Amino acid sequence: MGLGVFMGLLDVTVVNVALPTMVRDFQTTFTDLQWVLNAYTLVYAVTLLIMSKLGDMYGRKKIFLGSLILFVVASAINGMAPSLLILDISRGIQAIGGAGMMSLSMALVASNFDGKRRGLALGILGSVIGVSSASGPLIGGYLVEHFGWPAIFYVNVPFGILAVILTVIYVNETPSYGKNHKVDLIGMGLSAVGLFAIIYGLIVKESHPHWTWLDPRVSGLIAGGIVIMIVFVFAELKADDPMMDVTFFKRPHFLGTISVAFALGCGIYAYNTFLTALMQNYIGYSAVQTGVRQLTISGWSLVLGPVAGILSARYSKKWMIVGSLVIAGLGFFSMANAVTPTVTFTGLWPGMVLMGIANGMVNPLLNTAGMEGALPNEMGMVSGLLNVFRQFGTTVGVVGLGLIQDAQYENHLNAHLPSISMPAKALSGIKDALINAGPFSGHGVAFSDKMQHAPFAHALQQIVIKAYDNGMIAVAISSAVVVLLGALGAAFLMRNQINSQDIELKQRH
Template sequence: MKDSSKKWFSLIAMSLGVFMGLLDVTVVNVALPTMQKVFNEPFAQLQWVLNAYTLVFAVTLLIVSKMGDMYGRKKVFLASLILFVIASVVNGFAPTLLILDIGRGIQAIGGAGMMSLSMALVASNFDGKRRGLALGILGSVIGLSSASGPLVGGLLVDAFGWSSIFFINLPIGIIAVWMTIRFVNETPSYGKDQKIDFIGMILSAAALFSAIYGLIQKETHINWAWTDLRVGGWLVLAVVFLALFIYAEAKVQNPMMNLKMFKNINFVGSALVAFALGSGIYAFNTYLTVLMQNYIGWSAFDTGIRQLALSVWSLILGPVVGILGNRFSKKWMIVAGLLISGAGFLFLIGQMSPTMGYAQLWPTLVMIGIANGIVNPLLNSAGLEGVAPHEMGMASGLLNVFRQFGTSFGVVILGLVEANRYADVVNQHAAGLHLPAKLTQGLINAGPFSGHQIAFSDVISKAPFAHELQKVVVNAFDKGLVQICYVAGAIVLIGAIGAAFFMRESKEIIE
């Protein structure tokens, strides 16, 4: 087989791994109601099926990235792929929620390895203009996998049950493992004779764990103050661990992370864009799905079909922007993409109403989808420009950390914006309906998601004030979503400004 053909088959292998790893971040959302019936557990406990994956995924990204740089990215990518597939099968057979949570954590280690090393492997397996095209295609896969979770999950759960979302990884994984062995070229083991920086690994994992866990605590307990030790204590601890990590890395002879990478202003700009992409666009998708399923009333499958207007652009635009990125400024293309998403948020603000349908929603989906389809592929290639070959695994891992941390941060911040506005609107209108005080407080404590379930429950629907109450709850969510659009728009605008000021077209390598 010609070397050029082998390279493209290697891209397919890495794309399959990335698709599985990221799809499993979002696909589980659709299966949670079914899982709740099977395991008979409260929803607060069930959320750890999501949180266990998110937490371990973020914590291990940098560690597996460094191991790939040291011992060969293909070896670590392949090991991650196999671990992911085995954990997926275990999850499908999980007899209890605890076993499923543990399996999801193990699965996340494999997902982190596949995600963080795929970009570095593509960068080392391709060169010249083909590298930009290949990274563009990989970026389109990243965007597609993140956005297509509701559709894929809805299809599988409806047809085969919740366990199918894990079993589907077995045939795909076997193909990806064979193709990785057959077609992906190994990278040099840049640090095989170096000592492993265990201190750096432990401190980086502790910092990320503390930060993500603190945000999860806030997300699941909206009423807890930031100063509550169960929230703020973890975030302060994250800052302490980060400071210790920076101090340790500056002293160690062979550090886990070369802090000089952050002297590369282009990489700093790329990290800022990755954070804005996660906290502005990916986090917003969570509330967009809630709008479509809970408040408009579409099924998971119907929601997934309609969200194709958002996700399909990642598939279409990835290769195109990869080619265009070799001819035009990646920086200004990224700025334009982020501004398009901002326009999408502003458009939705003008369309928001309790009677909103797909006709009012699809233009926003298209604009956000086009933005993601432009920014994600270019971010991968632009972020690795100027990074030394032996640092590419760590650099791609860091970009993924910023994207993942941005998503976790955005979900919490946007959730607080929604919850606060929802509570204000419910309070304003409750007195006029002469609702029982306990019901009003119950709706506020339940928040916009569970509040909808209460308002539309069989018991409340029989009350004389039911129709007016339901209108209030829907209006409260809509008002909160308007505020979310303003905040998400501000985030992507800051990301666009950061890209304009910090990103470069420089090829200088930081040693």
């Protein structure tokens, strides 16, 4: 289960560091290559719930194995892809396998272990989730640097085959709870289309930050997706064999766990994207150097996952989650304070350690808490929903934090660029170039060879760096607010202990 989760989540982020090499090999642009990322993100999020339901109905081990094999085959095709179109399509197929592995792994662990052993096993799985989400730059950077971009896909093949063998031998199958049920094709279709529209709308907004939220190309997708999801809820309430029991959302404890999953994605995981850009684009570390330093965050998951699993059997998971999210908030405030024009890893590491401790504790505790109160036939769907909200939170966070960063960056440029003595036409052209490049790439414009020889180069560069810093400070503070709101949600909604038998009796009543 751990191998499947690691590969499935790693492939969400590992491609980022390979993009410059892929641009050269495919002789294309970064804009066209975005679909190598977006195809996986979209299909992964859209199919999580569907794969969860199929596992609950027909046996989680069967669907997990099928997903694992599909993921391995698609990974091999990715590495051999002769064109960008083939790569985009196979990335989407690979995402279906990744969604099946991710959504069913937690439920399989929960059904294969019980008592204190379940808490420890889910804790270990949580540590794998934490490590894989932050390891992309290190693993991807090393593979691309030494073996080329196809290696980031080929590496899945031997580990995937090993995971298949281990699953066949050691994992027990769960009952097929849907033997006498019909597949809810309407529910599956509505959920897939609704989630696709919402997430694609957010991706469109991220790609076009200067489009307003009311632009039909953005609002039409998001509003249409929300309407479809409302129709989905009503359809599920009337269906004889619904894809999802929407009464999940009447349970305060479940609402508390998904609020934590959303905060984790929107705060910590989304922030990693901006932290990577800071370390590579502005401080100047290579992908491998960045990944090694980010072990300050991900390394804690290896240490704390099993510890959290053991502690969860003795102490309140609810209050450990609340405390950990507060620690994450302190970490973000530390990061905001550390960001200056001369920032180095020395200034960043205390905040990164606090983020790592929080991530290392919350993920395994969330897995265990999420499964509390879930009936055996519900575990796959509960696992899928936790992963959907974690992934949805990451997507919302990347878009939302990006817009906050863009706004602060542009405000500083607009306020301070006029102070540079140069012709108005030249100033306007440089400002447009910097704004179009955005915070991530503005550094490349300001420090380009052409700009270096200009008499105003130093003043311009200082303004661009300060504009970027203002954006990063705003991003860190916003992330702190998100995780602290998640802590409040956990404090008010989660329960210390949930008994699945009590829920079953209430459902019967």
